[in-house]
Amino acid sequence: MEKGQLEIIEKILKAEIEQNTRLMNYWQEFSNFSNWQFWVVLAMFVLPLIVLILFIDRKKVFHLGFYGYSVHVFFTYTDVIGTERGIWIYPYKLLPLLPSSITLDASFVPVAYILLYQYTLNRKKNYYFWMLLLCITFAFFLKPLMVGIGLFHFHDKENFLLLFVGYVFVALISKWLTDFFIFLSKTTKWSLYNKNIDR
DSSP: HHHHHHHHHHHHHHHHHHHHHHHHHHHHSSSTTTTTHHHHHHHHHHHHHHHHHHHOOOOGGHHHHHHEEEEEEEHHHHHHHHTTSSSSEEEEEEEEEEETTTTIIIIIHHHHHHHHHHHHHHOOOOOHHHHHHHHHHHHIIHHHHHHHHHOOOEEESSSSSHHHHHHHHHHHHHHHHHHHHHHHHHOOOOOHHHHHHHO
């Protein structure tokens, strides 16, 4: 590694350490256990997981779990892009070391998507129609509510349409990825692994 490159890396690391210290101080002052916002964020994290455990279709648990994990991953990516680009921020977080959006990324949104996906599978409903309604609800009702009570904040001008596009992207890519892996599980076509076993 070149000297100039190493110096830049050291500056980046130092800035990240300083930023983490600022975030820790911010959490201790504004986002700790003594604030009602912390308890709302905690409830939005814990309650959906309890609901999921109670109501997930156990016969399809791996199918739904793969889909939900895909939602979690892609929703996290979109949130990270939004926060790192300075488009939005979550002012309250569960713990200072966790990402600020973990409540939505790891629980609230994936659980809602899973349960709606389960509904469309079990009732043979149109996934795209019902998921579009959920995306509209999240982008134009839930997020404005979160803005109103201070749990979500746009850095500049509010752009709920951008959020809607993100929700739709996550719904589409998660469904298509799940469908692709289900397709792979039902065919040996293009599988070098199965061809080697047959020999």
